[in-house]
Amino acid sequence: MERTESFQLVATPHIIFGSGAIEQAGQWSARLGSKALLVTGRSSLRRSGWLDEIVSNLSDHGVAATVFEGAEPEPSVNMVQAGCEMLWEADCDLVIAVGGGSSLDVGKAIGALAGESGEAAEYQRGRQITELGVPIIAVPTTSGTGSEVTPNAVLIDQERGVKASLRGQGLIPHVAIVDPQLTLTLPPAATAFAGIDAFTQALEGFTSTGANLVTDKFAAEALVHLAGAIRTAYSDGEDLAAREHMSLGSLLAGIGFASSRLGLVHGLAHPVGIASGQPHGRVCGLLLPHVIDFNLEAAQEKYARAARLVGITGDSDDEAAALSLHDWVTQLVEDLPIGQSLSDLGINEEDLEPMIAPAMASGSTRHNPRGVTEHELRQFLEQML
Numbered sequence: 001m002e003r004t005e006s007f008q009l010v011a012t013p014h015i016i017f018g019s020g021a022i023e024q025a026g027q028w029s030a031r032l033g034s035k036a037l038l039v040t041g042r043s044s045l046r047r048s049g050w051l052d053e054i055v056s057n058l059s060d061h062g063v064a065a066t067v068f069e070g071a072e073p074e075p076s077v078n079m080v081q082a083g084c085e086m087l088w089e090a091d092c093d094l095v096i097a098v099g100g101g102s103s104l105d106v107g108k109a110i111g112a113l114a115g116e117s118g119e120a121a122e123y124q125r126g127r128q129i130t131e132l133g134v135p136i137i138a139v140p141t142t143s144g145t146g147s148e149v150t151p152n153a154v155l156i157d158q159e160r161g162v163k164a165s166l167r168g169q170g171l172i173p174h175v176a177i178v179d180p181q182l183t184l185t186l187p188p189a190a191t192a193f194a195g196i197d198a199f200t201q202a203l204e205g206f207t208s209t210g211a212n213l214v215t216d217k218f219a220a221e222a223l224v225h226l227a228g229a230i231r232t233a234y235s236d237g238e239d240l241a242a243r244e245h246m247s248l249g250s251l252l253a254g255i256g257f258a259s260s261r262l263g264l265v266h267g268l269a270h271p272v273g274i275a276s277g278q279p280h281g282r283v284c285g286l287l288l289p290h291v292i293d294f295n296l297e298a299a300q301e302k303y304a305r306a307a308r309l310v311g312i313t314g315d316s317d318d319e320a321a322a323l324s325l326h327d328w329v330t331q332l333v334e335d336l337p338i339g340q341s342l343s344d345l346g347i348n349e350e351d352l353e354p355m356i357a358p359a360m361a362s363g364s365t366r367h368n369p370r371g372v373t374e375h376e377l378r379q380f381l382e383q384m385l
């Protein structure tokens with residue numbers, strides 16, 4: 001008998017998935033605290049009516065909510081600092097983050113830093129989080145980032161012009177409530193961007209050098225749900241079944257890559273996102289076919305498996321099957337409002353050089369199935385212009 005592989009899995013302890021799951025927000029909150037800081041984005045949750053519903057559900061269970069509204073699409077350390085101050089002032093013992101990836105990241109960072117005395121910017125620069133924060137409940141309203149189950153929050157420090165992850169066990173939510181109904185009002189472009197981000201995360205998690213037998217199960221299952229539903233969710237946002245598959249796929253991809261880590265798309269996504277100001281998902285979608293092409297030989301067997309899993313091909317030849325995945329993804333990206341080249345994102349030649357160092361330093365780049373040199377990265381970016 002062959003020995004088994006060793007592995008580690010980081011996971012959110014309580015995951016409640018399904019349409020209607022949001023009704024459990026109050027009872028879960030009451031188990032964890034009595035005063036919640038409810039962190040959300042600019043106004044969509046209020047406009048959709050969900051904010052009032054959630055606040056009233058919390059109140060029914062004896063939990064008072066202080067609403068911290070206005071998480072930006074690309075959240076900053078200053079925003080997290082402002083949220084921490086609101087949490088301390090209102091004496092909150094729990095954070096409930098409801099929204100897209102950025103709202104969840106802001107909420108997670110606030111919860112994780114609630115016991116710390118330093119400024120949020122110091123922790124983004126690498127200072128260790130040593131004090132216990134407050135418990136976090138994460139409720140995604142997009143199906144994309146998987147942030148509800150990951151131990152990091154992506155934040156921008158405008159003063160330094162750096163986009164980087166705050167990482168640590170304290171950032172993992174205690175509870176993830178994933179209710180696909182909350183994604184029904186997400187507009188088509190945002191659905192496409194979040195969806196292709198989730199698909200990229202599933203595929204990069206699957207091919208990462210940090211992948212193991214358990215993360216592979218999550219990534220593989222995620223790929224099937226996402227590939228099967230992304231076009232329908234984009235063209236008919238009210239199709240609840242498609243939304244359910246997208247939410248499930250995004251969640252499963254998140255559980256996988258929280259442990260396996262990602263690859264070159266995500267290594268480049270931060271610097272390209274900073275230079276272009278474009279949404280993370282759009283940037284990932286644009287980079288994905290190019291990165292698959294770059295990795296084609298190194299990740300051939302995994303790409304071939306992915307292609308067969310999602311039903312793109314039945315070809316038993318790995319080279320042909322991997323190529324069919326590349327072509328399928330290229331077509332998918334063309335069918336979504338993403339663009340094909342870096343110039344489509346408004347990036348010029350002079351923007352490229354500053355991207356090299358942060359992309360090379362990224363943990364995602366280090367987990368890419370094909371090792372990348374600075375020279376190769378420079379060439380890769382030039383070809384993508």
Ligand SMILES: [Fe+2]
Pocket residue numbers: 145197198201266280284
């Ligand atoms: Fe992503």
